[in-house]
Amino acid sequence: MQPVSPPPRDPAPSRLRYRMQRWMLTPGIRLGLRIGVPVTLILAAVTGYLADSERRQGLLLTVSDIRASIEERPEFMVNLMAIDGAGSNLSDAIRQAVPLEFPISSFDLDLAQIRARIAELAPVKSVGLRVRPGGILQVDVTERVPVVVWRTRTGLELLDETGAHIQDIPRRSVRGDLPLIAGEGAEHRVAEALALIEAAEPLGDRLRGLVRVGERRWDVVLDRDQRILLPGADPVSALERVIALGQAQDMLERDVAVVDMRLMARPTLRMTSDAVQDWWRIREINASGQ
The missing domain is CATH 3.40.50.11690 (Cell division protein FtsQ/DivIB)
Structure with missing residues (x-):
């Protein structure tokens, strides 16, 4: 008698394997594998690095030094304040209301707050503020005229x-x-x-x-x-x-x-x-x- 050959193998995947393949082909899973996994690994590495307080402090000091080196460059420094449109009394009142110590970095100037302080002065009708080239804080004032x-x-x-x-x-x-x-x-x-x-x-x-x-x-x-x-x-x-x-x-x-x-x-x-x-x-x- 000739031996009975086993039945041919079914090439179709099993139901579980079929479902896994379909699941892996979904856009969300593919995006997560392509982007989410690398980002997670990077975050884990950064978190592990910053877990040490000395490393965190060193990183903050480095960032602070870099920021200071940029903000204190000569082209970003303001050296004086020029006031136009105001009399001598009002000019003195403005300088007292905004006691800035020059030179100062333009990054440290809160122009909105300075404008609000000047606008609160009774003789001031309107005020404009800008930093001119050459490190000059320009204050343009329209003074109220008594009638x-x-x-x-x-x-x-x-x-x-x-x-x-x-x-x-x-x-x-x-x-x-x-x-x-x-x-x-x-x-x-x-x-x-x-x-x-x-x-x-x-x-x-x-x-x-x-x-x-x-x-x-x-x-x-x-x-x-x-x-x-x-x-x-x-x-x-x-x-x-x-x-x-x-x-x-x-x-x-x-x-x-x-x-x-x-x-x-x-x-x-x-x-x-x-x-x-x-x-x-x-x-x-x-x-x-x-």
Whole structure:
């Protein structure tokens, strides 16, 4: 008898091997084997190296030395601060607000913080900051321009056209060239006050100032203790009307104490006490003569 040959071997993989091959062919596993395994080995090596505190300290010192050698190169050093657009007083105030010690590396300058400190100064309207070639910290300042003197209960202040505080002054004579305003809330209506002052130009040197009353309207104060009481709405037109009447009839040159324009449809005049006494005296004389 001839021996029985074994059945031919099945070339197909087993089910387990088939599943393993399919699993190895998935994109995530292939990516993990190609990238994840090397990265893991590298991280393990680095972690093992840095596990020693002396090695960590040495590495930090090396990095620090490299960083310092770059930051302290001459082309990165700032040697002085230049301030443009500010007067001598404001320039001194800026240098006091930002006490930098030169030379200093530009990497150690916090420009945003420096800009914020300078912008907090009352006389500064706006500020720009940059590091110029040659190691110069350039500060470009737009200074607030005072337009009025505001008299408050505590003293005198200079305000710009927006009503922003600039500085205190000890005496009115320090800025006698600027118009005077007073009263609570006057700082919020500086633009309106300037319009009234412009309209009052025909009065010349007779104008003494403006007083804000009740935070809602203005009084125009003239010499000889005369006052023009203006309405809350459209005060410029009311003042122009008073000035026109004064020019036509010399109203403001007479013994008038108050011109009340609060009711535009019915303006009233209040005479001085001397004028009232003279009027009563004349009336009594006329009555006795009759």
